[in-house]
Amino acid sequence: MANDPLNLDESAEWAGLWWLPDDPDEQVPGVLRYEPEDGLVLSLIGALEDRIMSNPFPGVVAVHEGHRMWDVIHGVAEQREITLLACVPNSSKRTFGARVKSPDRQTVSARTALVGAHVSGEDDAGFSAAEVSVEDLGLWAASSVFEGFLGAPNGKPDGSGRISVKPSEVQSVLVDGTEFCLSHRHTLPFFDQRKGETVGRMRDTAFVRIVPTDPFSLTGALGAASLVQDLISLATHRAAGVIWLRLQLAEADSAARSDRPSLRRSADVLYTPSVLGKHDAKAVDHHRVFFTCASFPFEEVVPRWCEAHGRLQVAINMIMGLRYAPARYVENKLLTAVGAAEVLHRGLGIDERPMPADEFKPMREAMLTHVPEDHRERFKGAIRNDPTLRDRLYALAARPYGEAVGLLMPDVDRWARRTTQARNDLAHKGRTPHHSIEELIAVVEVTTAVVILNVLHELGLPPERQREIVQEHPQLRATARSAREWLVVSGTDS
Structure with missing residues (x-):
């Protein structure tokens, strides 16, 4: 249909006139093309002024190296206004002094196009x-x-229907x-009439x-x-x-008329x-x-999602990153998954300090009296009353529905310890010598699942549904199998 939105996975092009907002009288013809994989490219027959120039003396114009970039280019094509944002000239071919004068040519790439409106920029509240x-x-x-x-009269399909x-x-x-x-x-x-069939859509x-x-x-x-x-x-x-x-x-x-709104x-x-x-x-x-x-229901999940997304946005972004742009190497996934768990724990506001503040502060001051003054500030920053990574993992595993977590992994202690060691080894040694690739994959998948279960729990997903997800979702079932194989204490473990 003519009024259908423009799908981002379909190519399109517009032939029209284009200009800079501060110079609307200098319009240049050209074609804007959009390709899903390559983005937006404007091909001009002529050129917008992209040279960087200055006037060091009256009547003197100096041309400097480099090219201008434009925040906004306006255009009209096929009876629609178009705004291009974050525009960069790719190439410019000018014909100054040529034997045969011909039009200049220029190509410009743009990050975003608004097809149907002229705006002054990305922050124009229009x-x-x-x-x-x-x-x-x-x-x-x-x-x-x-x-x-x-x-289906008498329980037997007769070929009819609607x-x-x-x-x-x-x-x-x-x-x-x-x-x-x-x-x-x-x-x-x-109804699409074909030579051999008719298709109704x-x-x-x-x-x-x-x-x-x-x-x-x-x-x-x-x-x-x-x-x-x-x-x-x-x-x-x-x-x-x-x-x-x-x-x-x-x-x-x-252009509204009296006979229509x-x-x-x-x-x-x-x-x-x-x-x-x-x-x-x-x-x-x-x-x-x-x-x-x-x-x-939509009326329930959207308000809860807006609140949780705002409060836990960094952790959600990190865990979503494993879906939107998955890392190629398990070590990258490990750092992302464990980092998301730590950030989520902080975002949830779980106050699990190992010691009461009124006991920790005098204890730290007493220890610092034995540290040379030149190093005291450094040691003061290192002595903190914060939960360890293992503490945070235990706390996250305890928040969702217990039966769902139990189905996901039978040994929370083993998962927390092995995850902590893997992250610390990678962060401090640059390698994970005590873990096989298979165990690292299990650590990543279980940690990711624990973060997701916590987010679902924060949304208010019922306990029964949390349990069903772990039992029925193919990927979480595979994660649970991996946890039973790699994240439980074996007879050879000390």
């Missing part, structure tokens, strides 16, 4: 709403506009003044609409899209790519998200999903 589609959002939403019926469409009710919730809506958009029936797209109290900028909209993306990634336990992102302009269409204009965002969504790819198997809106 948008009243954002709509985002993420991989497997429809599966997570556990709702659809479609219903299918098969004819597919019906019933608009799905919008689910919405208000979080700190921002409205989150789970919506569906579907196409009308379409309709399409249902689930998306989340975010409406803040006050207009927000592109930067704010990208943050909101990332919030939704991370939630779906957590729920599906995999990297969930952004399929499309559309923004609604804060100002209504000025004013229209809200929209702008499609072309950028490179942490993971690029594939809109035609097959959905993840439902057995690999931690929770959906059927078991954890």
Whole structure:
């Protein structure tokens, strides 16, 4: 459909006129091309001024080495305004003094394009709403506009049936003044006449609409899209790519007539998200999903996710990084997983100091009296009343539902000790001589699972569902098997 959002995994191009915002009269023709893997490239027939020049004396222009970069380029193409952000000239071919004069040529790469709006920059608060589609959002939403019926008189299919469409009710919730809506958009029936067959089609797209109290900028909209993306990634336990992102302009269409209301204009965002969504790819198997809106209603999970994401953002980012951009080497994964566990423990605000503060402080002062004054400040910083890594791991294992943790790993003490030794060996020695690769993999996977179970616990996922996840999810079942093989005390252990 003509009004469909622009999918980030599809190529597109626009031929139009382009200019710098501070020089709108100098317009240059060119073609903007978008490729999912290569990003945005503007090919100009002519050139925007990219030379760095100065006027050291009246009437004298000095041209310096290097090229200008532009925060913003504006354009119009195919009856739409376009804004390019973070623009860098790749090449410029000028024809000064050439025997045959011909147009200059220039190519420019851009980080982001807004197709449908002119803005002054990434922080221009010109948008009243954002709509985002993420991989497997429809599966997570556990709702659809479609219903299918098969004819089966007397219990035997007779080849008849029908597919019906019933608009799905919008689910919405208000979080700190921002409205989150789970919506569906579907196409009308379409019959594709082929030479050998006829194909009937309709399409249902689930998306989340975010409406803040006050207009927000592109930067704010990208943050909101990332919030939704991370939630779906957590729920599906995999990297969930952004399929499309559309923004609604804060100002209504000025061409409104008395016989129709004013229209809200929209702008499609072309950028490179942490993971690029594939809109035609097959959905993840439902057995690999931690929770959906059927078991954890949209109105409940979104407020809890917003609160937890804000409070535990660093830990969540680290553990999501293992999904979005997995490291190639187990040592990198070890540092990330254990680091996420430490950061999560701090973010949860668990106060488990080994000693009461009123006992520790005089004890430390007494010890420091025996340290030479030149080294006292250094020793003071080393003597801290903080829990060790092992203490933090024990505390994290104790927070989720106990039966779920027991199913994940039968020996919490062994996991905490071996994880601590592996991290310390790698951090202090640069290698892990006491662990096999298989055991390191088990340490990484179990630690990652403990962090995820803690995040799910913070969201309020019921204990029974936590247990079912460990029992039924294929990857967590494999993690539990690995823990039973590598993270239990054997007869040869001392």
